[in-house]
Amino acid sequence: MNWGWKIFLVFVVFIMFIMIMVFKAIRQDFHLVADNYYEKEIKYQREIDNIKNARALEHQIVIDYRSTEDAVIFIFPGDQKDALKGKIYFFRPSDSSLDQDFIINPNKEGMQVVSVKSLKKGLWQVKINWIYGAKEYQEEKNLILQ
Numbered sequence: 001m002n003w004g005w006k007i008f009l010v011f012v013v014f015i016m017f018i019m020i021m022v023f024k025a026i027r028q029d030f031h032l033v034a035d036n037y038y039e040k041e042i043k044y045q046r047e048i049d050n051i052k053n054a055r056a057l058e059h060q061i062v063i064d065y066r067s068t069e070d071a072v073i074f075i076f077p078g079d080q081k082d083a084l085k086g087k088i089y090f091f092r093p094s095d096s097s098l099d100q101d102f103i104i105n106p107n108k109e110g111m112q113v114v115s116v117k118s119l120k121k122g123l124w125q126v127k128i129n130w131i132y133g134a135k136e137y138q139e140e141k142n143l144i145l146q
Helices: 003-027 037-042 044-055
Strands: 062-066 071-075 085-091 100-103 111-115 122-132 135-145
Touching: 037 044, 044 135, 062 135
Parallel strands: none
Antiparallel strands: 062 071, 071 111, 085 100, 085 122, 122 135
């Protein structure tokens, strides 16, 4: 086989490689964290302000995962426990169909226990949005459920 055929074979192999890569790229499924991702991006400055409000609090929210009880315990600041309202969101970065949310309803000590038995094991992002008085707050944390 002379050098002309070798160059021709290199081109054919290269073209086949490119075609395989294009085929794989077309079939790739890209999941966004949220369906309305672009709308949420526009509202992101509001979220930044809410996070700043939460960080400015004297006492922070305590988030405690207890794997033996399959529960996540949220302890809200003492001065807010009676009049706050909001939601706790559990986001699964790898599969948005598993996302769940819970209404904030702390007991008299400012503690709320959320059962995570129904949640798949692995990485979760927990986002807490709440309103106390005229201010909005937001706290975010990553949890690994085991």
